[in-house]
Amino acid sequence: MAQPIPIDDIAHVIQLSVAPVFLLTGVGALLSVLTSRLARVVDRARRQEDKLEHLSAERQPDVLDELCKLSRRARLMNWSISLVTFCALLVSSVIVVLFGGALYGIDVSLPAAALFVLGLICLIGGLLVFLREIYLATIHLRLGPFQNGARKRK
Template structure:
């Protein structure tokens, strides 16, 4: 079985669109990990403050810590789903290349992986949105006490 340069060029063209998706997923992962890092940094400050018994209300610090733990949990789920999406997109790219190069019928497998990747991406966005709602809700409770009533 001979693979010609035009065949390889066609295979690469098929793989380009998922590569752009992969770039977007990578950028989203960077945003998610930055959000998680900020949550972890703030949690460490509060945990140190609680263990030292320094400044502020114990109840307020505990309440904020619980909110931060919830946010971290949501972001972790978003990261997991985004990573799954990235892996599935990589599988799609590899399957496109292998299927076309070796003349294998992988269309259903490729479609399944792509759809699963899209569901993972959608789920990741849902968890990110939930985390943003929790973060903004905690802000309004802290700075606008009348808003929580």
């Protein structure tokens, strides 16, 4: 008959897995932001594609240029979402490994640490790609009388 696991050991594993669970909560919120941002880019691209059909030949290059920029932004958002999702999978794996180690009495400190570090590297990568997408979204932004940080002269 298998030896029952002491409740203190299970409690300790639960305590160890609290930090990764909080990280998963933050990653989930970040994924929500990223996916809604991607949806906005896709919606904007669809509107531009619909507009393209009704434009004169001299206006089409401007819309095609914007579609090219939107396509690049969508690819960056896909990369960011993929990296952050992979982070969530790795952090979830940390929790599973911690419980598996406790159940089978195995030292899992090295695999758990490696998975956690890899998850954080994916999170950093996803945030860097997201930062690049934000830069591309705002580089040509003009709001009212303000252009390129200076007040538009009359």
